[in-house]
Amino acid sequence: MSDRHADAHWALAHHFENLEQQREASTLGMWIFLLTEIMFFGGLFTAYSIYRTFHTEGFIAASHTLDLVLGGTNTVVLIASSLTMALAVYGAQTGKQKMLMLCLALTILLGLTFLVIKYFEYSHKFHLGLIPGSGFEQNWIKAGHNPALARDAHMFIWIYFALTGLHALHMVIGVGIMSVLMYLARDGRYTPHYHAPVEVSGLYWHFVDIVWIFLFPLLYLIR
Amino acid sequence: MQVRLPFMPEQASTFAGEVDALYLFLVVLTGSIALAIAILEVIYAIKYRRRSPDEVPAPIKSSLKLELTWTITPLLIVLFIFTWGASLYFKLYRAPEEALELYLTGKQWMWRVQHPNGQREINELHIPIGRRVKLTMATEDVIHSFYVPAFRIKMDVVPGRYTTTWFEATKPGRYRLFCAEYCGTSHSGMIGWVVAMEPNEYQTWLSGGSPTESLAARGERLFQAKACNSCHRSDGTGRGPALEGLFGSTVKLQTGAMVKADEAYLRESILNPSAKMVAGFPANMPTFQGLLSEEEVLQLVAYIKSLSPRPATNIQAAGGAASAASPAVPAKSKSSGE
Amino acid sequence: MKQAMNSGALPATPRVHYLNNDYGWKSWLLTLDHKRIGILYLISVTLFFFLGGAYAVLFRLELMTPQGDLVSAETYNKMFTLHGVVMVFFFLIPVVPAVLGNFLIPLMIGAKDVAFPKLNLASWYIFNLGALVTLYAIVTGGVDTGWTFYTPYSTTYSNTNVVVTGVGIFITGFSSILTGLNFIVTIHTLRAPGMTWFRLPLFVWAHYATSLIQILGTPVVAIAILLVALERLLRIGIFDPALGGDPVLFQHLFWFYSHPAVYIMVLPSMGVISELVANMTRKSIYGYKFIAFSSIAIAVFGFLVWGHHLYTSSQSIYAGMIFSILSYAVAIPSAIKVFNWTATLYKGSMSYDTPMLYAFGFIGLFTIGGLTGLFLAALGLDVHLHDTYFVVAHFHYIMVGGVVMGYLGGLHFWWPKISGRMYPEGWGRFSALVIFVGFNLTFFPQFLLGYMGMPRRYYAYPVEEPIWQVLHVMSTAGASILGVGYLIPMIYFVWSMRYGPVAKPNPWQATGLEWQTSSPPPTENFEYSPVVTWDAYNFRPKEEPISAGTLKPGDQPA
Amino acid sequence: MSEHIVSVKSYVAVFAALMVLTVVTVLASRVNLGPLNTVVALAIAVFKATLVILYFMHVRYSTRLTQVTVVAGFLWLVIMIGLTFSDYLTRKWLELPQ
Numbered sequence A: 001m002s003d004r005h006a007d008a009h010w011a012l013a014h015h016f017e018n019l020e021q022q023r024e025a026s027t028l029g030m031w032i033f034l035l036t037e038i039m040f041f042g043g044l045f046t047a048y049s050i051y052r053t054f055h056t057e058g059f060i061a062a063s064h065t066l067d068l069v070l071g072g073t074n075t076v077v078l079i080a081s082s083l084t085m086a087l088a089v090y091g092a093q094t095g096k097q098k099m100l101m102l103c104l105a106l107t108i109l110l111g112l113t114f115l116v117i118k119y120f121e122y123s124h125k126f127h128l129g130l131i132p133g134s135g136f137e138q139n140w141i142k143a144g145h146n147p148a149l150a151r152d153a154h155m156f157i158w159i160y161f162a163l164t165g166l167h168a169l170h171m172v173i174g175v176g177i178m179s180v181l182m183y184l185a186r187d188g189r190y191t192p193h194y195h196a197p198v199e200v201s202g203l204y205w206h207f208v209d210i211v212w213i214f215l216f217p218l219l220y221l222i223r
Numbered sequence B: 001m002q003v004r005l006p007f008m009p010e011q012a013s014t015f016a017g018e019v020d021a022l023y024l025f026l027v028v029l030t031g032s033i034a035l036a037i038a039i040l041e042v043i044y045a046i047k048y049r050r051r052s053p054d055e056v057p058a059p060i061k062s063s064l065k066l067e068l069t070w071t072i073t074p075l076l077i078v079l080f081i082f083t084w085g086a087s088l089y090f091k092l093y094r095a096p097e098e099a100l101e102l103y104l105t106g107k108q109w110m111w112r113v114q115h116p117n118g119q120r121e122i123n124e125l126h127i128p129i130g131r132r133v134k135l136t137m138a139t140e141d142v143i144h145s146f147y148v149p150a151f152r153i154k155m156d157v158v159p160g161r162y163t164t165t166w167f168e169a170t171k172p173g174r175y176r177l178f179c180a181e182y183c184g185t186s187h188s189g190m191i192g193w194v195v196a197m198e199p200n201e202y203q204t205w206l207s208g209g210s211p212t213e214s215l216a217a218r219g220e221r222l223f224q225a226k227a228c229n230s231c232h233r234s235d236g237t238g239r240g241p242a243l244e245g246l247f248g249s250t251v252k253l254q255t256g257a258m259v260k261a262d263e264a265y266l267r268e269s270i271l272n273p274s275a276k277m278v279a280g281f282p283a284n285m286p287t288f289q290g291l292l293s294e295e296e297v298l299q300l301v302a303y304i305k306s307l308s309p310r311p312a313t314n315i316q317a318a319g320g321a322a323s324a325a326s327p328a329v330p331a332k333s334k335s336s337g338e
Numbered sequence C: 001m002k003q004a005m006n007s008g009a010l011p012a013t014p015r016v017h018y019l020n021n022d023y024g025w026k027s028w029l030l031t032l033d034h035k036r037i038g039i040l041y042l043i044s045v046t047l048f049f050f051l052g053g054a055y056a057v058l059f060r061l062e063l064m065t066p067q068g069d070l071v072s073a074e075t076y077n078k079m080f081t082l083h084g085v086v087m088v089f090f091f092l093i094p095v096v097p098a099v100l101g102n103f104l105i106p107l108m109i110g111a112k113d114v115a116f117p118k119l120n121l122a123s124w125y126i127f128n129l130g131a132l133v134t135l136y137a138i139v140t141g142g143v144d145t146g147w148t149f150y151t152p153y154s155t156t157y158s159n160t161n162v163v164v165t166g167v168g169i170f171i172t173g174f175s176s177i178l179t180g181l182n183f184i185v186t187i188h189t190l191r192a193p194g195m196t197w198f199r200l201p202l203f204v205w206a207h208y209a210t211s212l213i214q215i216l217g218t219p220v221v222a223i224a225i226l227l228v229a230l231e232r233l234l235r236i237g238i239f240d241p242a243l244g245g246d247p248v249l250f251q252h253l254f255w256f257y258s259h260p261a262v263y264i265m266v267l268p269s270m271g272v273i274s275e276l277v278a279n280m281t282r283k284s285i286y287g288y289k290f291i292a293f294s295s296i297a298i299a300v301f302g303f304l305v306w307g308h309h310l311y312t313s314s315q316s317i318y319a320g321m322i323f324s325i326l327s328y329a330v331a332i333p334s335a336i337k338v339f340n341w342t343a344t345l346y347k348g349s350m351s352y353d354t355p356m357l358y359a360f361g362f363i364g365l366f367t368i369g370g371l372t373g374l375f376l377a378a379l380g381l382d383v384h385l386h387d388t389y390f391v392v393a394h395f396h397y398i399m400v401g402g403v404v405m406g407y408l409g410g411l412h413f414w415w416p417k418i419s420g421r422m423y424p425e426g427w428g429r430f431s432a433l434v435i436f437v438g439f440n441l442t443f444f445p446q447f448l449l450g451y452m453g454m455p456r457r458y459y460a461y462p463v464e465e466p467i468w469q470v471l472h473v474m475s476t477a478g479a480s481i482l483g484v485g486y487l488i489p490m491i492y493f494v495w496s497m498r499y500g501p502v503a504k505p506n507p508w509q510a511t512g513l514e515w516q517t518s519s520p521p522p523t524e525n526f527e528y529s530p531v532v533t534w535d536a537y538n539f540r541p542k543e544e545p546i547s548a549g550t551l552k553p554g555d556q557p558a
Numbered sequence D: 001m002s003e004h005i006v007s008v009k010s011y012v013a014v015f016a017a018l019m020v021l022t023v024v025t026v027l028a029s030r031v032n033l034g035p036l037n038t039v040v041a042l043a044i045a046v047f048k049a050t051l052v053i054l055y056f057m058h059v060r061y062s063t064r065l066t067q068v069t070v071v072a073g074f075l076w077l078v079i080m081i082g083l084t085f086s087d088y089l090t091r092k093w094l095e096l097p098q
């Protein structure tokens, strides 16, 4: 085993045989982490499905208070960021340093755009007082919605904030990861030979995108 | 199975013997399995003890036949246990057609009982033997669990809805009533007695005590006090549907679905009117969530129930054997208008 | 003590090994060596075991008399809650994987470390962070919801530190996830050449199955507890009936994790038992594939049965039936294991050393605990048994009688490898016996109490039931014996680190790669990269041509 | 390295498909299909997610193990939701006349 280290890549950890094995380990590790993420969001999705089944009317009414344009824009923004992320990985795979840097920057930018739009959505809700809390039902009625549905709408909004809040938190972490990645990548650290960190971070980013792909119809488009 | 074995609670309901039978069957079955394994292990341990420090026994190839035997045999055994357990469960939890209906509310840390005739008690529950008793249960705060070991019956009382359970006592006596779901500081103090009495003694008990309003009559007063009658009029001219004949009928909802108007439905209609909207009516009934205690809701429910001609399933018919049991006579319910 | 060793021509203790290659706090607190991390975990979980045990001793004393006279009801409730929380989340879930698993899995598969050593160390820090948060919750008033955190008591009515405790458990959950993640990736990618799946020791299979549960289940309890904390903070939330929420939904989410979690606890210990049974009888394990796959089957089916905790919760009786039949299905793989272990004993060469005594204890007590699980899974019977001491007895038989015994057996068995020293055999056997006796005295009476109707989580119980008090007194007496039994190994393990006889590389003449390196192993685990050409539990290796620079059975490092 | 490199062209194609599907799902939600609305919305979401997983996340070209991992994740989610529904959807059954 000692001969291994002579020509070993700088990034190869001592307990791996070669970079290929190391890459395999980190991708598998990330996938397994994403499994836990699925189940983490899954708890909320379960609650959502149950309550939506039993409080359908209220859910629909509350869903209509969400801004479809902003939500739709965010969907586009996030899918676009997934594209740039995929292209960043491509850049690393093919050794196109400029492309890597540019795409990472775009990904961060799009991620931030998403968060800014989300911020406006949230602040609108705060402005109307349509946020979970004891004042919700009055504000709901004040805003001219069907009072009979106030309670169920409240539940919807609660779940809406929980789901999108958790998702936004993941976005913030994602933007952080991408920034670190960009910093590390600045002088050609990632090569066609070694780019597992880019790839693995990409998996995370796409996962966050997928969560939104489900959130969008489930929250904005129900009727 | 009417024997009292050591380490068993008294058998005082129709279920007790059946539950004990399954229990004893399992004791014997699993006892012999455990014993067989233990004996085998002791024998092997003695017979095949290490005799010299370096001895290495010959390996034995595992046999598929043997593996399958000890996979399939336990499978058959557990399927049998499952069937037995499940059929018992069905009996325990399927409410009977005809029963004496009592109302129970749990509240940190006491049990409150309301009898149809208006008798109320705390931490005691008087019942006749030889009659099926159905409990409709609600809680004002956290989850509690109604547990009478001598009856082998237990059911959680869950906030936000009614749960029900039933039993039929077979022996007069005082039996312990426990709260089995942890509910806070005095969970272990939330205990009481179920007093099972001969039917005639039960009658005496019912008519004893200070004369009280019947449950339905109390509900009727509430119905007026909370101004329900401003919308629900018996002649159907109110803003809401008339409630006469509602209980036990099938209601058509706005969504087109049909639901049976049972206690749970009535409770929901009062506390969360929008959950199930009656077809043809506007959604203008206010919610009474937080304005009524569960006990009061139960009184309203009892009142609305009394507005229906009873099929065989209600208090009155149940009271047949003990006619004084239910003075809540629907006929006298005057139109709820003025 | 007999120390029959065949392979000891070389100096038993290598001059440099993982314990002495570096000294000082930093070399431990910043270590990336899986073996040292295992020891760090050993220290953490042992402390928590004694904390949980101390609570148990105190509330057992309270239960000696029917009235509440020793402590107040609030204190009692906090004590059993913290006993449950500490024992489950801070002791039993990490104990075998994080201590023995961490130490052994890389050794057993012939790897130099786990796949992600930094994550491994991080998981220990996360564990301790969660532990500190929980300890903070304890010293600032404790928590009284029961380890199950049922709503709405936990969200609305309890006025104790639910949120802080929840945060502690939430954090610790991530350490569990990271351990599981690390093991799965390690087992997939770092097996030595020739170490095929069906040559893996069953300990590794059991940990693989455990890890599956950890990664798929833990996030769900994390979100459930997070939702409770949010609901408590916002005073409104998704389990709140006032919003049309359903408290029983919390129970679904909680048990979706917490039932599989009981298999997180028991599977690793079952892995230990497979090793002990094979190695202490020097017999190739009977039905290797059946035991291996039964672990996976338990992990998978374990996820389908959570509703058996909700039979009386107003869950639909049809769902109850589904969960009941699936609960019975998951009992079958456990049965397969018990039968195969027993068959392995047949015509073996059985040693009576301490690890084997614990293995016997495990098999016997796990069987009783498991079989009483069949009582609880029977729908109609559980209506009577639910939330009584019968349940308490059931799970202590498995968790204390089974899992803790398995863990202690494993600790004795691998102690020479971990510390390089032998423990005193006579004391080992004695304490195993004390624990066995104390255990049964503590928990057998609780089955009887349970069937007679004694509810659990009761601070006081009716005076008019003299027999109840008799049984409770027996139980308390047993618990004291049990406590002494646990203290003895504590003492002699520590003693042996200095004074114990020096251990040979393979004191038990066991198979497994971990025995083919020195005791204690070097930091990189093996002097040579192992190449595996034999099956697990091959006690009569055929001579194989060995290429230079590889390890063969019975070999010693040069 | 043995890894498969997806071309820029396919990435863009997948992106275009995702965009189209986003529009479709919004439009579909405007049409009243009754309960089918949910089914359609979910089907499109699943389809979109599959595209992302297969191409952006390279699962189509990954090892069997990765593929199994992905499937297991969604399967477990279905188990959790499905068995929970087995309770909620059958609670009322008992109230049918016996």
Ligand code: HEA
Binding pocket: B033, B037, B073, B074, B075, B077, B078, C148, C262, C263, C265, C266, C308, C309, C327, C328, C330, C331, C332, C334, C335, C336, C338, C366, C367, C368, C369, C370, C371, C373, C374, C376, C377, C378, C382, C385, C386, C387, C391, C394, C395, C398, C399, C403
């Ligand atoms: C490590 C922990 C562990 C393990 C492994 C198990 C294993 C099992 N458990 Fe247990 N259980 C708990 C820990 C555990 N449990 C805890 C902590 C609680 C209470 C939680 C709380 O409320 O606080 C609980 C509660 C609990 C309940 C709910 C009781 C109630 O609250 O009403 C039920 C009901 O079905 C149950 C069933 C089972 C079954 C069927 C098994 C099976 O897996 C057992 C399988 C094993 C065997 C069957 C024995 C070996 C087999 C043979 C010897 C062969 C012969 C076999 C046959 C003929 C089948 N358990």
Ligand code: HEA
Binding pocket: C049, C050, C052, C053, C054, C056, C057, C060, C080, C081, C083, C084, C085, C087, C088, C091, C092, C145, C146, C147, C148, C392, C396, C399, C400, C404, C442, C456, C457, C458, C459, C475, C479, C482, C483, C484, C486, C487
């Ligand atoms: C991993 C799990 C685990 C372990 C190892 C144990 C170990 C023990 N448990 Fe535990 N128990 C649980 C998990 C566990 N328990 C859970 C999950 C619950 C449910 C909680 C709930 O309802 O929410 C429970 C509940 C529970 C109850 C029911 C309480 C109630 O419902 O009111 C009882 C009652 O006897 C009990 C007893 C014991 C005893 C005597 C031990 C003994 O084995 C402990 C032996 C250990 C020692 C005795 C320590 C030795 C140390 C010393 C002697 C030093 C002492 C030091 C000082 C006093 C400073 N436990």
Ligand code: CUA
Binding pocket: B106, B109, B143, B144, B145, B179, B180, B181, B182, B183, B184, B187, B188, B190
């Ligand atoms: Cu009420 Cu416990």
Ligand SMILES: [Cu+2]
Binding pocket: C258, C259, C262, C305, C306, C308, C309
């Ligand atoms: Cu369980």
